[in-house]
Amino acid sequence: MTDTTLETRTHGLFRFATAGSVDDGKSTLVGRLLHDSKAILADQLDAITRASEARGFGGGGQIDFALLTDGLRAEREQGITIDVAYRYFSTDRRNFVLADCPGHVQYTRNMVTGSTTADAVVVLVDVRNGVLEQTRRHLAVVQLLRVPHVIVAVNKVDLTGYDEAAFRAVEADAIALAGELGLPEVTVIPVSALAGDNVVEPSANTPWYDGPALLELLETLAVVDEAEDALAPFRFPVQTVIRPQGALAPGLDPEDFRDYRALAGQVSSGSVRVGDAVTVLPGGAVTTVVGIDTANGPLEQAFAPQSVALRLADEIDATRGTVIAAAADAPASAQDLTASLFWLDPRPLTPGQRVLVKYGTATVQAIVTELQGRRDLDTLALEPADSLAINDIGQARLRLASPLALVPYAEHRRNGAFVVIHPQDGATLAAGTVL
Amino acid sequence: MTISEIADLRAPSAVSGQDAPAAGPSREALDVLENEAIHIIREVVAEFDRPVMLFSGGKDSVVMLHLAAKAFWPARIPFPVLHVDTGHNFPEVLEFRDETVARLGLALEVASVQDYIDDGRLAERSDGTRNPLQTVPLLDAIQGGKHDAVFGGGRRDEDKARAKERIISLRDEFGQWDPRNQRPELWNLYNGRHTPGQHVRAFPISNWTELDVWRYIERENIALPPLYYAHEREVYRRDGMWRAVGPVSEPRADEVVEKRLVRYRTVGDMSCTGAVESDAVDVASVVREVAASTLTERGATRADDRISEAGMEDRKKDGYF
Numbered sequence: 001m002t003d004t005t006l007e008t009r010t011h012g013l014f015r016f017a018t019a020g021s022v023d024d025g026k027s028t029l030v031g032r033l034l035h036d037s038k039a040i041l042a043d044q045l046d047a048i049t050r051a052s053e054a055r056g057f058g059g060g061g062q063i064d065f066a067l068l069t070d071g072l073r074a075e076r077e078q079g080i081t082i083d084v085a086y087r088y089f090s091t092d093r094r095n096f097v098l099a100d101c102p103g104h105v106q107y108t109r110n111m112v113t114g115s116t117t118a119d120a121v122v123v124l125v126d127v128r129n130g131v132l133e134q135t136r137r138h139l140a141v142v143q144l145l146r147v148p149h150v151i152v153a154v155n156k157v158d159l160t161g162y163d164e165a166a167f168r169a170v171e172a173d174a175i176a177l178a179g180e181l182g183l184p185e186v187t188v189i190p191v192s193a194l195a196g197d198n199v200v201e202p203s204a205n206t207p208w209y210d211g212p213a214l215l216e217l218l219e220t221l222a223v224v225d226e227a228e229d230a231l232a233p234f235r236f237p238v239q240t241v242i243r244p245q246g247a248l249a250p251g252l253d254p255e256d257f258r259d260y261r262a263l264a265g266q267v268s269s270g271s272v273r274v275g276d277a278v279t280v281l282p283g284g285a286v287t288t289v290v291g292i293d294t295a296n297g298p299l300e301q302a303f304a305p306q307s308v309a310l311r312l313a314d315e316i317d318a319t320r321g322t323v324i325a326a327a328a329d330a331p332a333s334a335q336d337l338t339a340s341l342f343w344l345d346p347r348p349l350t351p352g353q354r355v356l357v358k359y360g361t362a363t364v365q366a367i368v369t370e371l372q373g374r375r376d377l378d379t380l381a382l383e384p385a386d387s388l389a390i391n392d393i394g395q396a397r398l399r400l401a402s403p404l405a406l407v408p409y410a411e412h413r414r415n416g417a418f419v420v421i422h423p424q425d426g427a428t429l430a431a432g433t434v435l
Numbered sequence: 436m437t438i439s440e441i442a443d444l445r446a447p448s449a450v451s452g453q454d455a456p457a458a459g460p461s462r463e464a465l466d467v468l469e470n471e472a473i474h475i476i477r478e479v480v481a482e483f484d485r486p487v488m489l490f491s492g493g494k495d496s497v498v499m500l501h502l503a504a505k506a507f508w509p510a511r512i513p514f515p516v517l518h519v520d521t522g523h524n525f526p527e528v529l530e531f532r533d534e535t536v537a538r539l540g541l542a543l544e545v546a547s548v549q550d551y552i553d554d555g556r557l558a559e560r561s562d563g564t565r566n567p568l569q570t571v572p573l574l575d576a577i578q579g580g581k582h583d584a585v586f587g588g589g590r591r592d593e594d595k596a597r598a599k600e601r602i603i604s605l606r607d608e609f610g611q612w613d614p615r616n617q618r619p620e621l622w623n624l625y626n627g628r629h630t631p632g633q634h635v636r637a638f639p640i641s642n643w644t645e646l647d648v649w650r651y652i653e654r655e656n657i658a659l660p661p662l663y664y665a666h667e668r669e670v671y672r673r674d675g676m677w678r679a680v681g682p683v684s685e686p687r688a689d690e691v692v693e694k695r696l697v698r699y700r701t702v703g704d705m706s707c708t709g710a711v712e713s714d715a716v717d718v719a720s721v722v723r724e725v726a727a728s729t730l731t732e733r734g735a736t737r738a739d740d741r742i743s744e745a746g747m748e749d750r751k752k753d754g755y756f
Binding site for chain 1: 460462463464466467468469470471473474477478480481504505506507508509510511512513538539540591592595598599614615617618619620621622623624626628629630641642644646647730
């Protein structure tokens with residue numbers, strides 16, 4: 001075993017997604033990122049080197065990095081990526097979770113899946129093709145889902161001889177597009193995934209670029225959800241009620257837990273202290289937090305995203321699906337919901353359809369009362385439509401069977417998100433964001 | 436402050452690597468992963484009628500069970516555990532399994548591959564490995580126990596087929612995984628709706644890496660079967676790994692048996708799990724060793740995953756863990 005003194009402490013987690021059109025070299029970029037950050041271990045490298053040779057790739061030890069990310073037999077056989085794959089690597093600064101989203105088949109479905117939890121999205125563009133139709137669509141999804149950071153990696157700059165003008169033209173288009181779509185910020189980086197330029201290390205081949213390499217940027221971007229969590233008022237969707245009577249964990253004294261009742265959940269935004277006044281929604285009963293429990297002992301204060309159990313002063317009907325909120329800043333409960341819908345099912349949405357809405361820990365029946373339109377993904381304008389097909393993004397009104405404490409997605413990503421479920425077969429029909 | 440203003444901020448915690456704001460929450464990866472896993476476990480218990488947790492005594496399932504105990508404290512873990520016993524398990528691991536189950540006051544269901552072989556429902560494979568044989572007893576136990584949700588300790592970093600797995604993953608009435616037709620997984624809103632006969636597999640530690648698991652074991656002081664730590668054992672070299680001498684792993688005539696200081700990175704079936712040479716006698720030295728390792732745990736120690744490029748995918752499609 002090596003006697004190197006390695007840094008083994010843990011640090012923060014950063015989630016990002018990668019997206020690109022066919023042949024933009026996304027798998028190569030992902031492979032390069034993993035390889036150059038030493039996340040590919042020797043046995044994996046051996047396996048893909050052998051497979052690369054068997055497939056007649058390159059030669060001279062060149063590696064087809066796509067073999068690393070295309071995990072399914074059908075993907076390797078067809079040379080395409082079918083589904084989002086998750087990759088893990090770490091540097092001295094951060095642990096990364098990478099959601100690798102295929103670009104061509106069902107791109108909206110994959111982009112949505114990969115982007116809902118992402119702190120950043122890396123969109124690939126081939127410097128020779130520039131900003132394409134699909135780039136525009138990728139960025140539109142990113143904007144609607146409010147992914148905090150957008151990075152456009154302009155790939156294959158080696159193939160234009162590291163020509164600055166070629167890069168600057170694409171950069172200007174990307175920045176203009178981001179402005180049109182209303183994206184808060186975009187960083188454009190010239191890279192060659194194949195040659196490794198500006199992926200992990202700044203490249204000597206692009207002296208005209210003085211920005212960070214891709215990995216350096218990923219290491220230093222702020223986790224915006226954290227800032228949003230801290231600024232948002234306290235919200236706590238109740239997952240389940242813990243009442244251990246008769247089924248206490250071994251070793252605990254039943255006398256200490258005779259009337260114990262606590263609400264288990266994960267703080268989804270803000271924080272709460274013992275003694276704080278809280279409102280139980282829907283219903284609006286007000287009470288006080290008298291205890292915040294964890295298996296490691298009680299807390300004085302809990303923050304998002306901690307999983308804890310809350311004890312309240314009064315016996316209030318709070319069960320799964322209710323939300324505990326700061327009494328001073330509780331959201332209104334409503335039975336009518338206006339939302340953006342990202343339609344993900346092959347069966348189209350039609351007005352009048354009955355669905356289930358899962359919002360936080362609540363699942364309620366709903367009817368789509370009105371389809372207000374479908375977004376033109378080139379302009380993001382809402383246009384009249386009779387139905388939504390798979391990969392369409394639209395706006396609709398829904399009538400809920402019982403009221404929910406609705407928070408706009410624009411205020412907080414997790415608090416304002418829901419999924420639409422088929423009431424019979426349980427399929428996930430759509431991702432929804434509260435307007 | 437607007438979102439674009441927030442987006443412009445360079446988080447001080449990111450730049451320095453770890454200093455969380457003094458009054459704020461911990462954003463250490465291990466805390467984020469623990470909170471996420473507890474959330475998933477509670478979601479499944481709240482939404483399903485008869486969950487069960489796979490528990491082999493292996494490190495990932497030990498960590499998962501530890502998280503379950505935390506999720507429901509001070510209540511007992513509100514579901515039984517299930518072990519698919521190949522009949523070739525390490526005796527130390529079975530002993531550890533039984534002690535752990537007793538300590539936590541849980542019911543243990545055992546699906547025995549040996550029973551299936553004894554009465555002819557399954558036939559021993561010519562290569563002697565029993566890992567692929569676990570699928571049928573597992574599916575029978577799920578059906579027999581009427582379990583609608585099965586927690587597994589699978590991690591996406593283990594294998595490239597697992598990298599495509601959802602946290603809550605639907606299985607049809609034959610236990611099959613259809614990787615080409617998975618539900619999109621959105622935010623932290625898990626859709627576990629299913630029709631009669633279907634069940635879900637739930638993977639609370641999907642986003643953990645091997646190193647995260649070890650760091651967590653160190654931080655939480657979690658007990659493991661002793662063979663995860665360096666010990667002297669009679670071994671012989673086969674397929675590039677050290678195999679223990681035992682009733683189901685006899686050396687061939689040309690294989691030399693020697694005494695070596697070894698430990699196990701995974702503890703599966705004795706017939707296909709190898710040891711690695713190691714002097715890591717405690718958890719801190721294992722963490723250092725894993726951080727420096729140049730081989731994946733499956734590549735280093737699992738013969739069954741070397742069967743083909745798609746070994747894990749094929750087994751998972753049939754209903755494997």
